Amino acid sequence: MKIGIYPGSFDPITFGHLDIIIRASKLVDQLVIGVLKNISKKTVFTVEERVELVSRVLKDNNLNSNIRVESFDGLLVDFAKEMNASFIVRGLRAITDFDYELQLAQTNHKMAQDIDTIFFTTRLEYSYLSSSTVREIASFGGDIEQFVPESIVKTVYDKYNAIRSV
Ligand code: ADP
Numbered sequence: 001m002k003i004g005i006y007p008g009s010f011d012p013i014t015f016g017h018l019d020i021i022i023r024a025s026k027l028v029d030q031l032v033i034g035v036l037k038n039i040s041k042k043t044v045f046t047v048e049e050r051v052e053l054v055s056r057v058l059k060d061n062n063l064n065s066n067i068r069v070e071s072f073d074g075l076l077v078d079f080a081k082e083m084n085a086s087f088i089v090r091g092l093r094a095i096t097d098f099d100y101e102l103q104l105a106q107t108n109h110k111m112a113q114d115i116d117t118i119f120f121t122t123r124l125e126y127s128y129l130s131s132s133t134v135r136e137i138a139s140f141g142g143d144i145e146q147f148v149p150e151s152i153v154k155t156v157y158d159k160y161n162a163i164r165s166v
Contacts, residue, residue, distance in 0.1 A: 004028035004087035004118070005080050007072070009036050010050045011043040012156055013057055014134055014148050016091065016126035021058075021067065023120055024089040030066050032083045033058075037073035044135055044159060047071045057149045077112040088117045093127050139163075 006024055010017060010033070025031040033054055037047045045053065054069045072079040080088060088108060090101055105117035122129075134147045138160045145153055 001030065001084075002028045002087070003030045003032065003083060003085040004089050005032045005034045005076075005083055005085045006089040007034035007036060007076055007079070009038055009041065009043060009131060010054055011038075011045050011131045012050065012134065012148060012152060013054050014126075014129050014131055015146075016093070016122060016129040017131075018057060018061070018149060019123050019126055020089065020091040020120050022061075022063065024118070025063065025067050027118070028066075028087060030068070031089070032085060033067065033069045034076075034079055034083075035069060035071045037071055039073060044163075049155075049159075053152050053155065056151050060149065060151045075111070077108050077115060080108075080115050081112065086115055088115060090117055090119055091122055092119050093122045093130070 004024055004027070006021060008017065021031065021033065035047060035050050035054060043050070051069050051071050058064055058067055058069065076088065092098060092101060101119065108115060108117060129147055134144055134156070137147070138144050138156050144156060148156060
């Protein structure tokens with residue numbers, strides 16, 4: 001069975017992530033979305049919230065059959081081994097992603113020779129899209145509907161309203 005993992009912060013999940021999830025899930029028997037706990041990186045949504053948002057989007061898109069969501073911390077290759085995965089899935093948006101992603105893929109391959117990284121190039125319409133863009137727009141109350149799935153729009157706004165009211 002070919003198992004792939006798609007790791008990321010998903011803070012929050014965007015249409016760019018969803019596109020990679022759909023395409024990658026057609027290539028492997030099982031895709032595990034690994035939501036990073038991010039001990040060093042501060043996220044707006046907690047890991048539990050990010051897992052729930054990803055799960056909600058999968059459910060709404062009827063994508064539950066060969067995709068599951070897990071959270072993880074520690075080394076990516078350790079998580080991949082734990083999941084019996086032989087592939088790590090990553091997305092490439094622009095040349096700026098490439099340097100970092102290449103280094104990451106090569107380091108991971110050095111640590112675990114039987115795990116390969118597969119890159120999906122972004123669809124043109126999502127090439128500019130990142131979770132940080134979404135967070136910035138949402139923090140100013142701007143329109144995020146074209147960037148994240150409808151089912152999570154309100155939750156993202158609610159989060160920023162709660163942050164603003166503290
Ligand atoms: P972000 O960079 O949006 O904060 P993550 O850390 O959650 O995202 O990224 C997880 C993976 O998804 C990375 O490989 C990243 O390059 C990829 N990714 C994120 N947004 C897009 C997009 N719009 N198109 C293609 N890949 C993407």
